[in-house]
Amino acid sequence: MSDRRLQAVRGMNDLLPDELPWWQLVERTARELFADYGYQEMRVPLVERTELFSRSIGEHTDIVEKEMYTFEDRGGDLLSLRPEATAGLVRAAIEHGLLHNQKQRLWTAGAMFRHERPQAGRYRQFHQIDCEAFGFEGPDIDAELIQMSARLWRRLGIRDVRLRVNSLGTPESRRAYRARLVEYFGQHRATLDADSLRRLESNPLRILDSRNPALAEVIGRAPVLTEHLDPDSRGHFERFCGLLEACGVPYEVDPRLVRGLDYYSRTVFEWSTQALGAQDAVCSGGRYDGLVAQLGGEPTPAIGWALGIERLVALLQAAGGPAPGAAPGVYMVLAGERAEREGLALAERLRDALPGAGVQVNMGGGSFKSQLKRADRSGAAVAVVIGDDEAARGVAAIKPLRSDAGQQECGIAGLAERLAELLRRN
């Protein structure tokens, strides 16, 4: 591979025909799921003013500080490729008055961009499916969102995911807890690693999340977030957990589950898996009651989740099921000049008569043998064979490719009907 050849930008993947059926399965299933729960689709730009992201995600988060694709456009505006979907959705909902005295259940899907070092399950252009609910204060909507994701796993046949939940409380109670945490870890500086010392300044809650086993003991004795919640948040969380139990969704409370984005409050959750690599979060989200007001809207409670399509697809593939690809029903083998001349028109008539069946016509000639070989490789259920002999007699040979049934001959006039019958049986 010459180094002069143009390559895709690092971390931005091409999706080839082989893997696309998995994506389509995920997207189709999600679309149906949202319809079943009364969520409406919305689409917003991939590019927003940089300020939108720094104000919502948090000025001092890694995403804003070092991961955004930011540029100045020709008019001098500072813009960024969206690193996540919520901010744009909230901006649009405010801008178009969707949150004025009304509740909204919305979803969207698309590409996100973060300039991180790629690794398994983490890419610079990645894709998420997002859903958000606005205007619901109580924990019932929290539970509905979980319920919905749990159903999505069921519909996709995914089993190896587990749900962890936590509450971050209100911004005030979180600040108070944060202070206690800084005090505690401050007293144990000697046992902390470099990363955690850095986090002690920037985001002490994230120390709880550390993967370093050497820190397990200090972290284990640290003040527990759920024990420092304000009474309202505690009540909200308890009712939320009660609803999950009532719905029969298994979960575990993980007081160390904190989220990277500043706007979260109260309920947070994450579905993770052991079937993938280090990037094990498949779907996560939480409540962000303050964000709408922070971006200039009326105070509006809100909650949402995002799932990573790449990770979900990887999970489906890891489960080892067959690729959900679609094969044509019919492959037309055309041997000889006359057959080739009449084949295209015949194929159109078949498509008129058999919408959705899939009629693929052999192109570019080739020996009889290789045409049949292509018919087989295409995955088609039957081959329709027309050579000079058949063309002269006004008939076609129908050869089933996926069963032991023998080849049969059929007049062109009745071909569509005969094919319809054959394909129905498959």
Add this chain to the structure above:
RNA sequence: GCGGGCGUAGCUCAGCUGGUAGAGCCCCGGAUUGUGAUUCCGGCCGUCGCGGGUUCGAAUCCCGUCGCUCGCCCCA
């Protein structure tokens, strides 16, 4: 930003201690006139990532560089 692994045909890879490259898959053609998915034969496909060095000679050794990949950080 920091570490580990790897870069040989479209794909998966072999090539021991240096002598200018191989296999399987794919694709094309053939094995009694027009019948695939099993078999057999033949054909097509590479400046061995790139640049430099050592050497009579380097895919093979050394240096650099680019790329891919896994992990850390962070996150979907």
